[in-house]
Amino acid sequence: MKVALFQFATNAVGKVPAVFENMLTLYLINGMEKSMKLQVIDLNPPGLGGEIISLTQILEEDEVLEATERVGAEFSIWGGLAFEARGKAAIESCDIEMFLSSPDKPRAAYKFLYNGLTGELQSANLSVNIPTLEDTIEEMLLSVSDFLDLDPEQLDMERIGEGLTHSDKAMTYFVYALRVAEDPESKLRLYLKAIASDPYFVSAYVNCAQLLLGEGRYGEAMRMLLRSESNLKGSPLEPDILNLLGVATMNMGMWDEAVKVWQRALSQQEDHIEALCNLGAAYSVQDMMAEAEAYYRKAISYDEDYPLAWFSLGRLLAHEERCDEAASAMRHYIELRPGDPWAYYILGSCMGILGKSEEAEFALAKATQLDPGGEAGNLALVELKQLRR
Numbered sequence: 239m240k241v242a243l244f245q246f247a248t249n250a251v252g253k254v255p256a257v258f259e260n261m262l263t264l265y266l267i268n269g270m271e272k273s274m275k276l277q278v279i280d281l282n283p284p285g286l287g288g289e290i291i292s293l294t295q296i297l298e299e300d301e302v303l304e305a306t307e308r309v310g311a312e313f314s315i316w317g318g319l320a321f322e323a324r325g326k327a328a329i330e331s332c333d334i335e336m337f338l339s340s341p342d343k344p345r346a347a348y349k350f351l352y353n354g355l356t357g358e359l360q361s362a363n364l365s366v367n368i369p370t371l372e373d374t375i376e377e378m379l380l381s382v383s384d385f386l387d388l389d390p391e392q393l394d395m396e397r398i399g400e401g402l403t404h405s406d407k408a409m410t411y412f413v414y415a416l417r418v419a420e421d422p423e424s425k426l427r428l429y430l431k432a433i434a435s436d437p438y439f440v441s442a443y444v445n446c447a448q449l450l451l452g453e454g455r456y457g458e459a460m461r462m463l464l465r466s467e468s469n470l471k472g473s474p475l476e477p478d479i480l481n482l483l484g485v486a487t488m489n490m491g492m493w494d495e496a497v498k499v500w501q502r503a504l505s506q507q508e509d510h511i512e513a514l515c516n517l518g519a520a521y522s523v524q525d526m527m528a529e530a531e532a533y534y535r536k537a538i539s540y541d542e543d544y545p546l547a548w549f550s551l552g553r554l555l556a557h558e559e560r561c562d563e564a565a566s567a568m569r570h571y572i573e574l575r576p577g578d579p580w581a582y583y584i585l586g587s588c589m590g591i592l593g594k595s596e597e598a599e600f601a602l603a604k605a606t607q608l609d610p611g612g613e614a615g616n617l618a619l620v621e622l623k624q625l626r627r
Contacts, residue, residue: 239276239277239312239313239386240276240277240278240279240309240310240311240312241270241276241277241278241279241311241312241313241314241315241382242279242281242302242305242306242309242311242313242314242315243263243266243267243270243278243279243280243281243282243314243315243316244281244282244297244302244305244314244315244316245259245263245281245282245283245291245293245297245316246259246262246263246293246316246317246318246319246334247293247294247295247296247297247317247318247319248292248293248294248318248319248320248321249294249318249319249320249321250321250329251292251294253290253364254329254357254358254363254364255292255319255321255329255357256290256292257290257364257410257413257414258319258332258355258357258364258366259290259292259319260282260290260413260416260417261366261371261406261409261410261413262319262334262352262371262374262375263280263282264402264409264412264413264416265371265372265375265398265399265402266315266375266378267280268398268399268400268401268402269375269376269378269379269397269398270379270382272394272397272398272400272401273379273393273394273395273396273397273398274379274382274383274388274393279309279310279311281305281309282417284417285417285418285419285420289418290417290418296316296317296318296335296337297316299337299339299345302314302316302337302339303339303341306339306340307341312340313338313339313340313343313385313386314338314339314340315336315337315338315382316336316337317334317335317336317337318334318335319332319333319334319335320332320333320335321355321357327358328356328357328358329355329356329357330353330355330356330357331351331352331353331355332351332352332353332355333349333350333351334349334350334351334352334374334378335347335348335349336348336349336350336378336381338381338382338385343385346381346385348378348381350374350377350378351374352370352371352374353370354366354367354369354370354371355367364406364410365406366406366409367406368399368403368404368405368406368409369404372398372399375398376395376398379393379395379398380393397474400440400474400475401440401441401444401474401475401478402439402440402441403432403435403436403438403439403441403442404436405435405436405439407435408431408432408433408435408436408439408442409432411428411429411431411432411435411442412428412429412432412439412441412442412445414428415428415429415432415442415445416445422449422452422453425449426446426449426450429442429445429446429449430446433446437469438469438470438473440466440470440473440475440478440479441475443462443463443465443466443470443479444475444478444479444482446462447459447462447463447466447479447482447486448482450462451482451485451486451489454489456486456489456490457486457490459482459485459486460483460486460487460490463479463482463483463486464483466479467479467480467483476506477503477504477506477507477510477513478510480499480500480502480503480506480513481500481503481510481512481513481516483499484496484497484499484500484503484513484516485516487499488516488520493520493523493524496516496520497517497520500513500516500517500520501517504517509540509541511537511540511541511544511547514533514534514536514537514540514547515533515534515537515544515546515547515550517530517533518530518531518532518533518534518537518547518550518551518554519550521533522550522554527554527557527558530550530554531551531554531555534547534550534551534554535551538551542570543574545571545574545575548567548568548570548571548574549567549568549571549575549578549580549581551567552564552565552566552567552568552570552571552581552584552585553584555567556568556584556587556588559591561588561589561591561592562588562592564584564585564588565585565588565589565592568581568584568585568588569585572585577608578608579604579605579606579608579609579612579614579615579618580605580614582601582602582604582605582608582614582618583601583602583605583614583615583617583618583621585601586598586599586600586601586602586604586605586618586621586622587602587621589601590602590621590625595625598621598625599622599625599626602618602619602621602622602625603618603622605617605618606618606619606622
Protein backbone atom coordinates (compact mmCIF):
# COMPACT_ATOMS: atom_id res chain seq x y z
CA MET A 239 0.00 0.00 0.00
CA LYS A 240 1.30 3.44 -0.98
CA VAL A 241 1.07 6.50 1.27
CA ALA A 242 1.79 10.07 0.18
CA LEU A 243 3.57 11.92 2.99
CA PHE A 244 3.36 15.70 2.80
CA GLN A 245 5.38 18.28 4.69
CA PHE A 246 4.12 19.22 8.14
CA ALA A 247 3.56 22.94 8.64
CA THR A 248 5.19 24.64 11.64
CA ASN A 249 4.40 27.69 13.75
CA ALA A 250 8.11 28.59 13.92
CA VAL A 251 10.92 29.08 11.45
CA GLY A 252 14.65 28.64 11.82
CA LYS A 253 17.10 25.76 12.10
CA VAL A 254 15.83 24.25 15.36
CA PRO A 255 12.19 23.66 14.30
CA ALA A 256 13.25 22.77 10.76
CA VAL A 257 15.73 20.11 11.89
CA PHE A 258 13.26 18.61 14.37
CA GLU A 259 10.54 18.55 11.69
CA ASN A 260 12.86 16.56 9.44
CA MET A 261 13.89 14.19 12.24
CA LEU A 262 10.23 13.48 12.91
CA THR A 263 9.60 12.92 9.20
CA LEU A 264 12.54 10.53 8.80
CA TYR A 265 11.51 8.42 11.79
CA LEU A 266 7.89 8.40 10.59
CA ILE A 267 8.95 7.25 7.12
CA ASN A 268 11.22 4.59 8.62
CA GLY A 269 8.45 3.37 10.93
CA MET A 270 5.87 3.15 8.15
CA GLU A 271 8.27 1.31 5.85
CA LYS A 272 9.85 -1.04 8.39
CA SER A 273 7.09 -1.55 10.97
CA MET A 274 4.04 -1.36 8.71
CA LYS A 275 5.49 -2.47 5.34
CA LEU A 276 3.99 0.58 3.62
CA GLN A 277 5.51 2.20 0.53
CA VAL A 278 6.07 5.86 1.37
CA ILE A 279 6.09 8.53 -1.33
CA ASP A 280 7.94 11.39 0.36
CA LEU A 281 6.62 14.70 -0.98
CA ASN A 282 8.67 16.90 1.35
CA PRO A 283 10.55 19.53 -0.69
CA PRO A 284 14.36 19.46 -0.88
CA GLY A 285 16.43 22.20 0.69
CA LEU A 286 17.10 25.35 -1.30
CA GLY A 287 20.26 27.42 -1.16
CA GLY A 288 21.55 25.57 1.89
CA GLU A 289 18.35 26.13 3.86
CA ILE A 290 15.47 23.84 4.82
CA ILE A 291 12.20 25.04 3.34
CA SER A 292 9.55 25.45 6.05
CA LEU A 293 5.80 25.39 5.52
CA THR A 294 3.94 27.92 7.65
CA GLN A 295 0.35 26.94 6.83
CA ILE A 296 -1.25 23.50 6.93
CA LEU A 297 -2.08 22.23 3.46
CA GLU A 298 -5.69 22.21 2.27
CA GLU A 299 -7.30 18.79 1.98
CA ASP A 300 -8.35 19.31 -1.66
CA GLU A 301 -4.79 19.93 -2.83
CA VAL A 302 -3.55 16.99 -0.76
CA LEU A 303 -6.08 14.61 -2.32
CA GLU A 304 -5.29 15.87 -5.82
CA ALA A 305 -1.55 15.34 -5.33
CA THR A 306 -2.14 11.94 -3.70
CA GLU A 307 -4.09 10.74 -6.74
CA ARG A 308 -1.42 12.15 -9.07
CA VAL A 309 1.37 10.11 -7.46
CA GLY A 310 -0.74 6.94 -7.29
CA ALA A 311 -1.00 6.63 -3.50
CA GLU A 312 -3.96 5.07 -1.67
CA PHE A 313 -3.97 7.54 1.22
CA SER A 314 -2.18 10.62 2.48
CA ILE A 315 -0.65 12.04 5.66
CA TRP A 316 -0.07 15.70 6.44
CA GLY A 317 -0.45 18.06 9.38
CA GLY A 318 1.18 20.69 11.55
CA LEU A 319 3.68 21.13 14.38
CA ALA A 320 3.13 23.71 17.12
CA PHE A 321 6.29 24.36 19.14
CA GLU A 322 5.92 25.52 22.74
CA ALA A 323 8.27 28.37 23.66
CA ARG A 324 10.23 28.69 26.90
CA GLY A 325 10.65 32.41 27.06
CA LYS A 326 11.92 33.98 23.86
CA ALA A 327 15.13 32.02 23.49
CA ALA A 328 14.11 28.35 23.51
CA ILE A 329 11.49 25.76 22.65
CA GLU A 330 10.91 22.69 24.76
CA SER A 331 8.00 20.67 23.38
CA CYS A 332 5.94 20.16 20.27
CA ASP A 333 2.23 19.53 19.70
CA ILE A 334 1.73 17.37 16.62
CA GLU A 335 -1.50 17.36 14.62
CA MET A 336 -1.70 14.64 11.99
CA PHE A 337 -4.36 14.31 9.30
CA LEU A 338 -5.08 11.18 7.27
CA SER A 339 -7.27 11.03 4.21
CA SER A 340 -8.15 8.76 1.31
CA PRO A 341 -10.62 8.94 -1.60
CA ASP A 342 -13.06 6.57 0.11
CA LYS A 343 -12.78 7.80 3.72
CA PRO A 344 -13.41 11.12 5.44
CA ARG A 345 -10.44 12.95 6.89
CA ALA A 346 -9.29 11.79 10.32
CA ALA A 347 -7.35 13.96 12.77
CA TYR A 348 -5.02 12.80 15.55
CA LYS A 349 -3.04 14.78 18.13
CA PHE A 350 0.20 13.93 19.95
CA LEU A 351 2.55 15.66 22.36
CA TYR A 352 6.32 15.32 22.12
CA ASN A 353 8.10 16.72 25.17
CA GLY A 354 11.61 15.37 24.68
CA LEU A 355 12.84 18.46 22.87
CA THR A 356 15.04 21.36 23.93
CA GLY A 357 16.10 23.88 21.34
CA GLU A 358 18.10 27.07 21.78
CA LEU A 359 16.92 29.46 19.07
CA GLN A 360 19.92 31.80 19.05
CA SER A 361 22.67 29.17 19.07
CA ALA A 362 20.59 26.62 17.09
CA ASN A 363 21.64 23.94 19.60
CA LEU A 364 19.13 21.12 19.58
CA SER A 365 18.64 18.27 22.06
CA VAL A 366 16.20 15.51 21.11
CA ASN A 367 15.43 12.46 23.24
CA ILE A 368 15.35 9.84 20.49
CA PRO A 369 13.74 7.00 22.52
CA THR A 370 10.91 9.39 23.41
CA LEU A 371 10.63 10.34 19.74
CA GLU A 372 10.29 6.65 18.85
CA ASP A 373 7.48 6.36 21.43
CA THR A 374 5.69 9.26 19.73
CA ILE A 375 6.18 7.64 16.31
CA GLU A 376 4.68 4.43 17.71
CA GLU A 377 1.56 6.37 18.73
CA MET A 378 1.39 7.87 15.23
CA LEU A 379 1.73 4.46 13.59
CA LEU A 380 -1.07 3.05 15.74
CA SER A 381 -3.26 5.94 14.54
CA VAL A 382 -2.39 5.12 10.92
CA SER A 383 -3.24 1.49 11.65
CA ASP A 384 -6.58 2.58 13.10
CA PHE A 385 -7.37 4.67 10.02
CA LEU A 386 -6.54 1.77 7.69
CA ASP A 387 -8.39 -0.81 9.83
CA LEU A 388 -5.20 -2.83 10.27
CA ASP A 389 -4.49 -5.22 13.12
CA PRO A 390 -2.10 -3.35 15.45
CA GLU A 391 -0.74 -6.68 16.65
CA GLN A 392 0.77 -7.16 13.19
CA LEU A 393 2.95 -4.05 13.49
CA ASP A 394 6.61 -4.66 14.32
CA MET A 395 7.24 -1.62 16.51
CA GLU A 396 10.77 -2.71 17.36
CA ARG A 397 11.76 -1.75 13.79
CA ILE A 398 10.76 1.93 14.06
CA GLY A 399 14.36 3.07 14.47
CA GLU A 400 16.00 0.30 12.44
CA GLY A 401 18.99 1.68 10.56
CA LEU A 402 18.76 5.06 12.31
CA THR A 403 20.43 6.24 15.53
CA HIS A 404 19.78 7.14 19.17
CA SER A 405 22.34 9.95 18.93
CA ASP A 406 20.59 13.26 18.35
CA LYS A 407 23.95 14.75 17.32
CA ALA A 408 24.44 12.11 14.64
CA MET A 409 20.85 12.56 13.50
CA THR A 410 21.31 16.31 13.19
CA TYR A 411 24.32 15.83 10.90
CA PHE A 412 22.30 13.28 8.91
CA VAL A 413 19.40 15.70 8.44
CA TYR A 414 21.76 18.43 7.24
CA ALA A 415 23.40 16.02 4.79
CA LEU A 416 20.10 14.71 3.48
CA ARG A 417 17.95 17.84 3.44
CA VAL A 418 20.22 20.89 3.48
CA ALA A 419 23.64 20.38 1.89
CA GLU A 420 23.61 20.66 -1.89
CA ASP A 421 27.10 19.83 -3.16
CA PRO A 422 28.49 16.27 -2.82
CA GLU A 423 31.53 17.25 -0.74
CA SER A 424 29.39 19.00 1.88
CA LYS A 425 27.04 16.03 2.03
CA LEU A 426 29.99 13.66 2.38
CA ARG A 427 31.51 15.64 5.27
CA LEU A 428 28.19 15.65 7.11
CA TYR A 429 27.60 11.93 6.62
CA LEU A 430 31.12 11.26 7.94
CA LYS A 431 30.38 13.44 10.98
CA ALA A 432 27.19 11.46 11.57
CA ILE A 433 29.18 8.22 11.43
CA ALA A 434 31.84 9.64 13.77
CA SER A 435 29.08 10.52 16.24
CA ASP A 436 27.59 7.02 15.97
CA PRO A 437 29.79 4.34 14.33
CA TYR A 438 26.74 2.02 14.16
CA PHE A 439 24.50 4.41 12.19
CA VAL A 440 23.56 2.13 9.27
CA SER A 441 21.64 4.65 7.17
CA ALA A 442 24.54 7.12 7.32
CA TYR A 443 26.90 4.46 5.95
CA VAL A 444 24.39 3.53 3.23
CA ASN A 445 23.79 7.13 2.13
CA CYS A 446 27.49 7.93 2.24
CA ALA A 447 28.32 4.89 0.10
CA GLN A 448 25.55 5.70 -2.38
CA LEU A 449 26.92 9.23 -2.71
CA LEU A 450 30.45 7.95 -3.38
CA LEU A 451 29.17 5.39 -5.92
CA GLY A 452 27.18 8.08 -7.69
CA GLU A 453 30.35 10.17 -7.93
CA GLY A 454 32.29 7.24 -9.39
CA ARG A 455 34.55 7.05 -6.33
CA TYR A 456 34.35 3.27 -6.16
CA GLY A 457 37.53 2.66 -4.14
CA GLU A 458 36.42 5.08 -1.41
CA ALA A 459 32.96 3.51 -1.40
CA MET A 460 34.46 0.05 -1.04
CA ARG A 461 36.62 1.11 1.92
CA MET A 462 33.63 2.78 3.56
CA LEU A 463 31.46 -0.31 3.09
CA LEU A 464 34.12 -2.72 4.35
CA ARG A 465 34.45 -0.57 7.46
CA SER A 466 30.69 -0.51 7.94
CA GLU A 467 30.41 -4.27 7.45
CA SER A 468 32.86 -4.91 10.26
CA ASN A 469 30.90 -2.56 12.55
CA LEU A 470 27.44 -3.76 11.55
CA LYS A 471 27.86 -7.51 11.16
CA GLY A 472 24.61 -9.16 12.19
CA SER A 473 22.54 -6.00 11.70
CA PRO A 474 19.16 -6.45 9.97
CA LEU A 475 20.46 -4.03 7.32
CA GLU A 476 23.73 -5.87 6.65
CA PRO A 477 22.31 -7.16 3.31
CA ASP A 478 21.92 -3.52 2.18
CA ILE A 479 25.58 -2.90 2.99
CA LEU A 480 26.61 -6.07 1.13
CA ASN A 481 24.52 -5.11 -1.89
CA LEU A 482 26.30 -1.75 -2.19
CA LEU A 483 29.65 -3.44 -1.57
CA GLY A 484 28.88 -5.68 -4.54
CA VAL A 485 28.20 -2.61 -6.70
CA ALA A 486 31.53 -1.05 -5.68
CA THR A 487 33.36 -4.32 -6.26
CA MET A 488 31.84 -4.81 -9.72
CA ASN A 489 32.80 -1.27 -10.72
CA MET A 490 36.36 -1.99 -9.59
CA GLY A 491 36.40 -4.76 -12.22
CA MET A 492 36.18 -7.70 -9.80
CA TRP A 493 33.28 -9.68 -11.29
CA ASP A 494 33.77 -12.93 -9.35
CA GLU A 495 34.12 -11.14 -6.02
CA ALA A 496 31.04 -9.00 -6.69
CA VAL A 497 28.92 -12.05 -7.43
CA LYS A 498 30.07 -13.67 -4.20
CA VAL A 499 29.18 -10.54 -2.21
CA TRP A 500 25.67 -10.38 -3.70
CA GLN A 501 25.19 -14.07 -3.00
CA ARG A 502 26.19 -13.41 0.62
CA ALA A 503 23.52 -10.69 0.75
CA LEU A 504 20.93 -13.17 -0.53
CA SER A 505 22.04 -15.80 1.97
CA GLN A 506 20.98 -13.33 4.68
CA GLN A 507 17.88 -11.99 2.90
CA GLU A 508 16.66 -14.11 0.02
CA ASP A 509 14.15 -11.51 -1.13
CA HIS A 510 16.64 -8.63 -1.42
CA ILE A 511 15.34 -7.27 -4.73
CA GLU A 512 18.29 -5.01 -5.55
CA ALA A 513 20.82 -7.81 -4.99
CA LEU A 514 18.78 -10.13 -7.21
CA CYS A 515 18.68 -7.52 -9.99
CA ASN A 516 22.39 -6.78 -9.61
CA LEU A 517 23.19 -10.47 -9.95
CA GLY A 518 21.00 -10.58 -13.04
CA ALA A 519 22.92 -7.65 -14.52
CA ALA A 520 26.27 -9.28 -13.62
CA TYR A 521 25.38 -12.51 -15.40
CA SER A 522 23.97 -10.57 -18.35
CA VAL A 523 27.32 -8.78 -18.80
CA GLN A 524 28.95 -12.20 -19.09
CA ASP A 525 26.31 -13.33 -21.66
CA MET A 526 24.99 -15.89 -19.15
CA MET A 527 21.44 -15.05 -20.14
CA ALA A 528 19.66 -18.03 -18.58
CA GLU A 529 21.14 -17.24 -15.18
CA ALA A 530 20.40 -13.53 -15.59
CA GLU A 531 16.77 -14.21 -16.55
CA ALA A 532 16.32 -16.48 -13.54
CA TYR A 533 17.46 -13.73 -11.15
CA TYR A 534 15.22 -11.10 -12.76
CA ARG A 535 12.21 -13.41 -12.58
CA LYS A 536 12.99 -14.26 -8.97
CA ALA A 537 13.06 -10.54 -8.14
CA ILE A 538 9.65 -10.13 -9.77
CA SER A 539 8.30 -13.11 -7.83
CA TYR A 540 9.05 -11.22 -4.61
CA ASP A 541 7.87 -7.80 -5.80
CA GLU A 542 5.72 -7.52 -8.92
CA ASP A 543 5.89 -3.71 -8.75
CA TYR A 544 9.70 -3.38 -8.87
CA PRO A 545 10.33 -1.45 -12.09
CA LEU A 546 14.01 -2.27 -12.63
CA ALA A 547 13.35 -6.01 -12.65
CA TRP A 548 10.71 -5.67 -15.39
CA PHE A 549 12.86 -3.35 -17.50
CA SER A 550 15.95 -5.55 -17.18
CA LEU A 551 13.97 -8.67 -18.03
CA GLY A 552 12.34 -7.00 -21.03
CA ARG A 553 15.68 -5.74 -22.36
CA LEU A 554 17.21 -9.21 -21.97
CA LEU A 555 14.30 -10.89 -23.77
CA ALA A 556 14.43 -8.33 -26.58
CA HIS A 557 18.17 -9.00 -26.96
CA GLU A 558 17.32 -12.68 -27.39
CA GLU A 559 14.55 -11.73 -29.89
CA ARG A 560 11.85 -13.27 -27.68
CA CYS A 561 9.70 -10.36 -28.71
CA ASP A 562 6.30 -11.43 -27.37
CA GLU A 563 7.74 -11.95 -23.89
CA ALA A 564 9.84 -8.80 -24.12
CA ALA A 565 6.83 -6.71 -25.08
CA SER A 566 4.83 -8.10 -22.17
CA ALA A 567 7.63 -7.25 -19.71
CA MET A 568 8.02 -3.74 -21.12
CA ARG A 569 4.28 -3.10 -20.84
CA HIS A 570 4.48 -4.04 -17.16
CA TYR A 571 7.39 -1.65 -16.77
CA ILE A 572 5.62 1.18 -18.58
CA GLU A 573 2.63 0.83 -16.25
CA LEU A 574 5.03 1.46 -13.36
CA ARG A 575 7.26 4.06 -15.08
CA PRO A 576 5.31 5.58 -17.99
CA GLY A 577 7.88 8.25 -18.88
CA ASP A 578 10.91 6.14 -19.89
CA PRO A 579 11.75 6.56 -23.62
CA TRP A 580 13.95 3.44 -23.66
CA ALA A 581 10.98 1.27 -22.69
CA TYR A 582 8.93 2.62 -25.60
CA TYR A 583 11.87 2.20 -27.97
CA ILE A 584 12.37 -1.46 -27.00
CA LEU A 585 8.61 -2.09 -27.12
CA GLY A 586 8.35 -0.44 -30.55
CA SER A 587 11.29 -2.47 -31.90
CA CYS A 588 9.67 -5.69 -30.70
CA MET A 589 6.33 -4.76 -32.21
CA GLY A 590 8.08 -4.04 -35.53
CA ILE A 591 9.78 -7.45 -35.53
CA LEU A 592 6.41 -9.07 -34.77
CA GLY A 593 4.87 -7.26 -37.75
CA LYS A 594 2.51 -5.18 -35.63
CA SER A 595 3.20 -1.93 -37.41
CA GLU A 596 0.55 0.27 -35.80
CA GLU A 597 1.65 -0.64 -32.26
CA ALA A 598 5.29 -0.30 -33.28
CA GLU A 599 4.68 3.15 -34.76
CA PHE A 600 2.87 4.34 -31.65
CA ALA A 601 5.60 3.16 -29.26
CA LEU A 602 8.47 4.51 -31.38
CA ALA A 603 6.72 7.86 -31.81
CA LYS A 604 6.25 8.00 -28.03
CA ALA A 605 9.98 7.39 -27.54
CA THR A 606 10.87 10.27 -29.88
CA GLN A 607 8.37 12.51 -28.07
CA LEU A 608 9.83 11.69 -24.66
CA ASP A 609 13.47 11.95 -25.73
CA PRO A 610 13.80 14.40 -28.64
CA GLY A 611 17.42 14.55 -29.71
CA GLY A 612 18.46 11.95 -27.12
CA GLU A 613 19.90 8.50 -27.80
CA ALA A 614 16.66 6.58 -27.29
CA GLY A 615 14.70 9.18 -29.27
CA ASN A 616 17.17 9.14 -32.17
CA LEU A 617 17.21 5.33 -32.37
CA ALA A 618 13.43 5.29 -32.31
CA LEU A 619 13.30 7.95 -35.04
CA VAL A 620 15.51 5.83 -37.33
CA GLU A 621 13.26 2.78 -36.88
CA LEU A 622 10.14 4.92 -37.26
CA LYS A 623 11.34 6.23 -40.64
CA GLN A 624 12.13 2.69 -41.78
CA LEU A 625 8.70 1.55 -40.65
CA ARG A 626 6.95 4.30 -42.63
CA ARG A 627 8.70 3.56 -45.93
